[in-house]
Amino acid sequence: MSEKTGVPKIGVYLCRCGGNISDVIDVESIVDEVSGMDGVVFADVQDYMCSSAGQGQIKNDIEEGRIERVVIGCCSPKLHLETFRAMAKKAGTNPMLLEITNIREQCSWVHDDSDEATRKANGLIKGAVSRMNELESLEPITKDVKDxxxxxxxxxxxxxxxxxxxxxxxxxxxxxxxxxxxxxxxxxxxxxxxxxxxxxxxxxxxxxxxxxxxxxxxxxxxxxxxxxxxxxxxxxxxxxxxxxxxxxxxxxxxxxxxxxxxxxxxxxxxxxxxxxxxxxxxxxxxxxxxxxxxxxxxxxxxxxxxxxxxxxxxxATGFEPIDPSIIEEYNYNHHPDIITAIEFEDMLSAKSKTGMRLQKADGTMPQKVAFALCVGSRDFNRGNKHCSKVCCLYSQKQAQLVLKMNKDADVT
Ligand SMILES: Cc1cc2nc3c(=O)[nH]c(=O)nc-3n(C[C@H](O)[C@H](O)[C@H](O)COP(=O)(O)OP(=O)(O)OC[C@H]3O[C@@H](n4cnc5c(N)ncnc54)[C@H](O)[C@@H]3O)c2cc1C
Ligand code: SF4
Ligand code: SF4
Structure with missing residues (x-):
């Protein structure tokens, strides 16, 4: 905090990323906008913030007491956050008081409209500055871990x-x-x-x-x-x-x-x-x-x-199959030979009650087998909104199993 005002001294650094950002986003206009925000004592643009020159500028500004907190508008934090935080720590500020706002992958790379991309980047940077005003220093803690x-x-x-x-x-x-x-x-x-x-x-x-x-x-x-x-x-x-x-x-x-x-x-x-x-x-x-x-x-x-x-x-609690009777048009509860894929597997598995034999309710081998896929999946009203990701695979497997047991079967 500034001793005089009690307000954090924030530096805002925007990166052109060699045109990757500045070809789409008007970074200079954002500097003008954020310069007047509470706490911001410095705002500037660099060609490559991650270069030694870019990092060196932030380091100097911290070491000389010009700034205490840092907002960087550049590429994804996945790429350089740890590097920048290590630099901030070396320069003498708490690394948790340095934040990256992604104005490349989430702005310039995904928007063609320059004005809209600039508006979005501007909002993101302003949000980061507001947050930076509220942040507190954090220190790493060590504790015993149960082995x-x-x-x-x-x-x-x-x-x-x-x-x-x-x-x-x-x-x-x-x-x-x-x-x-x-x-x-x-x-x-x-x-x-x-x-x-x-x-x-x-x-x-x-x-x-x-x-x-x-x-x-x-x-x-x-x-x-x-x-x-x-x-x-x-x-x-x-x-x-x-x-x-x-x-x-x-x-x-x-x-x-x-x-x-x-x-x-x-x-x-x-x-x-x-x-x-x-x-x-x-x-x-x-x-x-x-x-x-x-x-x-x-x-x-x-x-x-x-x-x-x-x-x-x-x-690792896995999945529960849906009850197909909730989708009435399949008549699951009304015909003994309408079975679920799991009931199909049950008949042929080690837990089989049919002697590992695929059979109809009357004990005979089915001559015609039809598979209905995606039952209860991708359905916003009954069952699950998502895809099960397995029914297309196991139905092909089950179709082949039917043909192995009865090569003349009619499988649809
Ligand atoms: C009809 C069908 C055919 C398939 N065929 C194939 C195939 O040929 N090849 C293939 O690779 N995959 C196949 N799959 C997919 C395969 O079954 C699953 O990918 C696999 O079983 C998932 O294993 P899991 O351990 O994640 O979950 P699950 O097998 O569901 O096991 C979860 C376990 O967690 C337990 N559990 C659940 N909740 C709790 C709780 N709250 N507390 C304690 N325990 C709990 C359950 O009792 C269960 O033992 C098929 C799936 C279906 C439905
Ligand atoms: S019914 Fe009798 S024999 Fe069967 S489990 Fe119960 S106590 Fe045991
Ligand atoms: S009698 Fe039943 S409970 Fe006892 S050992 Fe045998 S299987 Fe187990």
Whole structure:
């Protein structure tokens, strides 16, 4: 601040960028306009602000006490902000009191109309000067960072993230489902290579489960997050499984005895490889408890919370498909052979209930298959406004899968 007035002493420096800016924008007129603004004690134009001459001028002006704060109108801050701030620091002012306003990429390069481009650049520079009047010096702070990461979501993205982080440090991987793998575990073959999704995914799932640096919690969601980057306190909410995954050997004796089909293994390759009780079906008769050779059943188990301290959180919660019945003209709810792409994948995947066979509701192989693309996508009224970015790819894959199973099928 100027000792006399208490107003910051701001220097405004505009760059011609060898004509890149000044061929379109009348930079001299902007200098005239901003010169009278509060706090501005100096405004000038240079051919190349990033050159030694340009930087040297700002440095001298700071060192000689002529200015304390700097607004530069030039190219994108991505290019030179750090260079200019380092120079400002060297010259003796707080680097956070130097700002760049982009009048090249966001003005001269994108507007043909010289008057309008000048008007826009003028407004941007004036805005930067007003902001500069309000800015406060900032000093970098150092603090300890928790050397542990939380990954939320155990689909292929979360699994990959967890494994990569675990090369260096501890990871907690959580998934709200009773198993990891996300949607990919329910896919059949995968584009572009037509590999079976389980062949790619299950080794990674097992690696996650056995990795000494990864703690896996399924049926777990984030209840709350406090703190900041480097030091988060996260409260996790665990829903009960009613079977202790550390003790269950997946022998299946409980399921053989259960009269309600309430205790099941989610699917053959599920990780964790442990049974789970569906309390909607369970009558708590206790038969499973009696036959379990390892005393793994926990009918009294309740939801619980735990707090974890982590330095970073990776969100990999993937996607939820829309319910096509919201778009009535597709008649999804009215015909058993109108299925979603995910239901198609389910039939052919490791989780298949049809013996990995594509079939109609009457059990026969379809002779004609039509694919409707973009259902619920790019629709401003029903479903999502955005493109799913995958339906064009997987429908081509699924069309080829149909033809592999039935080369005479009529596929549209
Ligand atoms: C019909 C269909 C066919 C496809 N075919 C192919 C193909 O052939 N090849 C290909 O490369 N891609 C294909 N895809 C795309 C592929 O499925 C996705 O790109 C991939 O599954 C995305 O993985 P993800 O880990 O990001 O998300 P997801 O698979 O959605 O996994 C997200 C995980 O996060 C968990 N989760 C969600 N919310 C929370 C929460 N709040 N707390 C904790 N956990 C949470 C979920 O339970 C889930 O396990 C297909 C997609 C569809 C719909
Ligand atoms: S308590 Fe009875 S109904 Fe419930 S899972 Fe066990 S055997 Fe099945
Ligand atoms: S009987 Fe016990 S160990 Fe065997 S699958 Fe059931 S819960 Fe697991």
């Amino acid at each position: 542990k990461a939380l990954v939320v979501g155990g689909g292929i993205a979360g699994i990959t993230a967890a494994l990569e982080i675990a090369d260096e440090r501890e990871v907690i991987l959580i998934d709200k489902a009773p198993y990891i793998g996300g949607h990919m575990i329910g896919l059949s073959k995968t584009f572009p290579t037509f590999d079976c999704s389980q062949c790619t995914l299950t080794p990674k799932m097992v690696e996650v489960f056995n990795h000494p640096n990864i703690t896996l919690y399924t049926q777990t969601e984030v209840a709350s997050v406090d703190g900041n980057v480097g030091d988060f306190k996260v409260t996790l909410h665990h829903s009960p499984r009613y079977v202790d995954i550390d003790v269950c050997t997946s022998c299946g004796r409980c399921a053989d005895k259960c009269p309600k089909d309430a205790i099941t293994l989610p699917f053959a390759q599920a990780i964790p490889q442990a049974y789970i009780i569906d309390m909607e079906k369970c009558t708590e008769c206790g038969l499973c408890e009696k036959v379990c050779p390892t005393s793994a059943v926990r009918l009294e188990e309740e939801a619980k919370e735990r707090q974890v301290d982590v330095g970073a959180i990776t969100i």
